Amino acid sequence: MPEKDTPAFNSFSADKPAALQDIRVLDLTTEMGVYCTKLLADLGADVIRVESPKGNPARSLGPYYHDESDPQRSLFHFHFNTNKRSITLNLENPDAREVLKKLVKSAEVLVESFPVGYMAKLGLDYDSLKKLNPGLIYCSISGFGQEGPYSKYKAPDIVGVAMGGLMYLGGYPDEAPFYPGAFQGYHLASVDAAIGILIALYHRDLTGEGQHVDMSMEESVCEAIEMGMVLWDVRKVVRKRTGRRVFRDWNEVFPCEDGYVMCSPFGGAGWQKIFEWVDSEGKAADLKEPIYQQALKVMAWGQMDVAALPPDIDKELLTKNPQLVTHIEEVWQQFLMTHTREELFKNCQERDVRLMPIYDSKDIYEDPQMVERNFFVDVKHPELNATIKYPGGPYRFKDTPWRIKSRAPLIGEHNPELYEKELGMSKDEIAILKKSGGI
Amino acid sequence: MADKKLPLEGIRVADFSWVSAGPRGTRVLGNFGAEVIKIESAGRLDLNRGRPPFMPGNRGVNATALFNNVNCDKLGITLNLRHPKGRELAKKLCAISDIVIDNFNPGVMKKMGLGYDDLIKIKPDIIVISMPVMGETGPRASYGGYGMGIEAISGLKYISGYPGKMPLGTGIAYPDSGPNPRHAMVAVMAALHYRNKTGKGQFIELAQYESTVCFTGTALLEYTANNKIQGPWGGRLPNAAPHGTYRCKGDDEWCVIAVFTDDEWKAFKKAIDNPSWANDKKFATLADRKKNEDELDRLVNAWTLPKGAREVMELLQNAGVGAGVIQTGRDLLDNDQQLIQRHYVKVEHPEGGPQTVDGVRIKLSATPGRIQRPAPLLGEHNEYVFKKLLGIPDEEFDMLLVDQVLY
Numbered sequence: 001m002p003e004k005d006t007p008a009f010n011s012f013s014a015d016k017p018a019a020l021q022d023i024r025v026l027d028l029t030t031e032m033g034v035y036c037t038k039l040l041a042d043l044g045a046d047v048i049r050v051e052s053p054k055g056n057p058a059r060s061l062g063p064y065y066h067d068e069s070d071p072q073r074s075l076f077h078f079h080f081n082t083n084k085r086s087i088t089l090n091l092e093n094p095d096a097r098e099v100l101k102k103l104v105k106s107a108e109v110l111v112e113s114f115p116v117g118y119m120a121k122l123g124l125d126y127d128s129l130k131k132l133n134p135g136l137i138y139c140s141i142s143g144f145g146q147e148g149p150y151s152k153y154k155a156p157d158i159v160g161v162a163m164g165g166l167m168y169l170g171g172y173p174d175e176a177p178f179y180p181g182a183f184q185g186y187h188l189a190s191v192d193a194a195i196g197i198l199i200a201l202y203h204r205d206l207t208g209e210g211q212h213v214d215m216s217m218e219e220s221v222c223e224a225i226e227m228g229m230v231l232w233d234v235r236k237v238v239r240k241r242t243g244r245r246v247f248r249d250w251n252e253v254f255p256c257e258d259g260y261v262m263c264s265p266f267g268g269a270g271w272q273k274i275f276e277w278v279d280s281e282g283k284a285a286d287l288k289e290p291i292y293q294q295a296l297k298v299m300a301w302g303q304m305d306v307a308a309l310p311p312d313i314d315k316e317l318l319t320k321n322p323q324l325v326t327h328i329e330e331v332w333q334q335f336l337m338t339h340t341r342e343e344l345f346k347n348c349q350e351r352d353v354r355l356m357p358i359y360d361s362k363d364i365y366e367d368p369q370m371v372e373r374n375f376f377v378d379v380k381h382p383e384l385n386a387t388i389k390y391p392g393g394p395y396r397f398k399d400t401p402w403r404i405k406s407r408a409p410l411i412g413e414h415n416p417e418l419y420e421k422e423l424g425m426s427k428d429e430i431a432i433l434k435k436s437g438g439i
Numbered sequence: 440m441a442d443k444k445l446p447l448e449g450i451r452v453a454d455f456s457w458v459s460a461g462p463r464g465t466r467v468l469g470n471f472g473a474e475v476i477k478i479e480s481a482g483r484l485d486l487n488r489g490r491p492p493f494m495p496g497n498r499g500v501n502a503t504a505l506f507n508n509v510n511c512d513k514l515g516i517t518l519n520l521r522h523p524k525g526r527e528l529a530k531k532l533c534a535i536s537d538i539v540i541d542n543f544n545p546g547v548m549k550k551m552g553l554g555y556d557d558l559i560k561i562k563p564d565i566i567v568i569s570m571p572v573m574g575e576t577g578p579r580a581s582y583g584g585y586g587m588g589i590e591a592i593s594g595l596k597y598i599s600g601y602p603g604k605m606p607l608g609t610g611i612a613y614p615d616s617g618p619n620p621r622h623a624m625v626a627v628m629a630a631l632h633y634r635n636k637t638g639k640g641q642f643i644e645l646a647q648y649e650s651t652v653c654f655t656g657t658a659l660l661e662y663t664a665n666n667k668i669q670g671p672w673g674g675r676l677p678n679a680a681p682h683g684t685y686r687c688k689g690d691d692e693w694c695v696i697a698v699f700t701d702d703e704w705k706a707f708k709k710a711i712d713n714p715s716w717a718n719d720k721k722f723a724t725l726a727d728r729k730k731n732e733d734e735l736d737r738l739v740n741a742w743t744l745p746k747g748a749r750e751v752m753e754l755l756q757n758a759g760v761g762a763g764v765i766q767t768g769r770d771l772l773d774n775d776q777q778l779i780q781r782h783y784v785k786v787e788h789p790e791g792g793p794q795t796v797d798g799v800r801i802k803l804s805a806t807p808g809r810i811q812r813p814a815p816l817l818g819e820h821n822e823y824v825f826k827k828l829l830g831i832p833d834e835e836f837d838m839l840l841v842d843q844v845l846y
Contacts, residue, residue: 017633017637019629019630019632019633020629020632020633022636023632039625043625043629060678061678062677062678063657063661063665063667065664065665066664066665067665075657075660075661075664075665076656076657078660078664079656079657079660126804144777145777145781145802147781148776148777148780148781149776149777149780150756150776150777151777152756153752153756153761153763154697154756154759154760154761154762155761155763156679156697156699156761158674158682158683158695158697158761158763159695159697159761159762159763160763162684162693162694162695162763162764162765162766163763163764163766163775164766164771165766165767165768165770165771166609166611166613167684167695167765168693168765168766168767169609169610169611170599170600170607170608170609170610170611171600171607171610172604172607173691176674176683176684176685176686176693177684177693177765178599178600178601178607178608178609178610179599179672179673179674179683179684179695180595180598180599180608180609180613180672181595181598181599181600181655181656181658181669181671181672182595182598182654182655182656182657182658182672183656184609184613184617184654187617187618187654187656188617188618188621191618191621191622191625192621192800192801193801194625195467195621195624195625195628195801196801196802196803198625198628198629198631198632199446199447199471199628199801199803199806199808200446200803200805200806201628201632202446202447202628202631202632202635203446203805203806205632205635205636206635209805210805211803211804211805211806212803212804212805213801213802213803213804214802214803214804215800215801215802216777216781216800216802218777218778219778219781219782219800220800222771222778222782222797222800223463223616223797223800224613224616224617225611225616225768226459226505226611226612226613226615226616227492227504227505228611228767228768228771229768229771229772229783229795229797230492230504230505230508230768231492231504231768232767232768232769232771232772232773233504233768233772233794233795234492234493234494234495234504234794235492235495235504236769237492238767238768238769239767239768240691241610242610243607244605244607246587246610246611251587253591253596253605253606253607255605260591260605260606261591262587262588262590262591262596263588264585264587345582349581349582349583352583354585354588355588356584356585356587356588356589356591356592357591357592358591358592358596358597358606359591359592359593359594359597360594360597360668360669360670361594361597361655361658361659361661361662361668361669362662362668363594364592364593364594364652364659365659365662365663367579368577368578368579369573369574369577369578369579369580369648370577370649372576372577372578373574373576373577373646373649375649375652376659376663386664388660388663388664389663390659390660390663391652391653391659391660392649393649393653394618394622394625394626394645394649394650394653395568395622395623395625395626395643395644395645395649395650396643396644396645396646397626397629397630397641397642397643398555398641398642398643398644399633399639399641399642400629400630400633400641
């Protein structure tokens, strides 16, 4: 196949340097922080995942490759541990902790997401480890932060997104709030932790000084709620979940011929164009009547542009006559049912109307945009005799590309190269440690 | 403490980004001491300057609460980029900046002579990050988008909700305040580290579509490896029961409860006073509880219903069981002692008045960030930036105002 004319930053070529290639990270995260270390690893950091001899508990999270439940086949593990190496160490064992301390001396960063206090109990908290390595950046990711009245609370993802104020905003008003998919609390806390680590790294680059990064999932979530907090602060209004229609805007999920679309056709400037389109297909029904034309203008105005509403139109038209909106939406709904997501997406783009399709993972995988940009990358899994397509990264660096060089590690896959070659431990020492349950 | 040096002091950001996805990112840089210069124009206001909620009694562009929360710790200038002189000044500003950021459609910066190729000629180690919706290449490169739409196309909506219901997602423009500004800052900080080590800047493209897709966890891998399409997650997880949302006493009050291990199940039973149903064999193991989850959820809900959500949380958490309140904006500000102590900060905005803003969520022990100034008024720092930083003489500055270049 001829090489496509893609810009340099689309290349995942192996010969380019990586932005974080000089950084070693000790990864002691659970599922809560595992995306943080993936972000660092995919930018080239040497991330060493320190697992218990049975494997990190996150390996018992599905789904599994070909649905065979096995800690070496967890897709959760595959996805979040690309480019990492794995060693096993039983941190409950004092000899094993000495091995970890040796590794700490060689690392720039350590990330952990244990319950608050656990690392201190083992003598592996920041204050203990900074004595061994004053330049160490030690990042703790927890549900609520290292201190404060809730710091000891258990915080699986659902607790984080509930307490952070995100969950309350999604779903139907008369039903239970939605739990967003894919562990949004873990993702948010992990990305913020990575930002914190990199700001600390910048400071370390200039001064050599390390520090403790304390990341709270709740705090991370509570800044991802748009105006949830602000509205209460300045207006004493609680932002509620509003079902299909998003709070205040004419922004709604609608079914169409082959799925769903998210759109705001009547908000802002787009309504005139959308009306012309509907009309050109002879599907405008009675929306041509003056009363509906006025209603459409009020809907467009309702968004934000106060000045744009002609003085002869009653601003209260829709509140006085809610049936006008109901009918406009019925006509629009009927029109949507005659078109596919792709037709609607394309036509709305041409008309500068806000509409985007709701995609599932197959739609994304087949999206010509993703295909042409080579978003999905091949990752080899020799043990499975398979090459699996992985989703690409959140960004593309021109000179230091994001890339996946190696699949997620097997349990303890890198014990020999780290213990024997790098730490110079003898076979006897390793055998003793193994016998005492250390590795 | 108050005048301790911030870690990003000395870094200057020419911030062309607007609304949310860019500005929420550069705010973090500002919190840690970078000089973030927000480039605006009265002819093309940041949409958040016109968006309610307004501060009480003031509907002006300087008094919108959302804008004033998102843009703390930035300087504000007005620059008319439609004017050739405006573009020339923008270029000069980039030449003395470390980072340039935009979230325009692809090609807009280039057309103004502010593309990466133009900027490296005047500042060879510049770091440029561009945040188009669909990417700079590909058949849909020119497509525009908006936060809620990006949540739709990225697959996040599809997996959020309950089976059989419309895929509503988070109900907000989540990509704009969640994944995209944060991924952008990971990229910028990684590029700064690389620059520290090598002296080299570079160009970063963050397609908001791709960045948000990266928040869908295993959904894509489950399709490529197993040919399965992940549906709505509902409130349940395969390795926990009970796990979900439960109604509590009061108007629209809810809690979440999450029981994973056998120990947690035992603790849960004890915390709810060991009712006889809880010791029924059909709930004995996780597998049993998963099999009878509908019934289990009904029983748990009957237990939560007469209790306050906060009471449920405290009771269960003190027993070692994961639980929380589904908090409203009001709960966050008025009832959450953790956030009140750790997070929120009160600022006095010169036009908006007193307002509570998000503090610095990322806590660094040696070089903590802090809220240093409220959001800028429109054009508030024109004199500082154009006269002091760019050295424009007074008379010329006045002419630039008259000619609507600084507009």
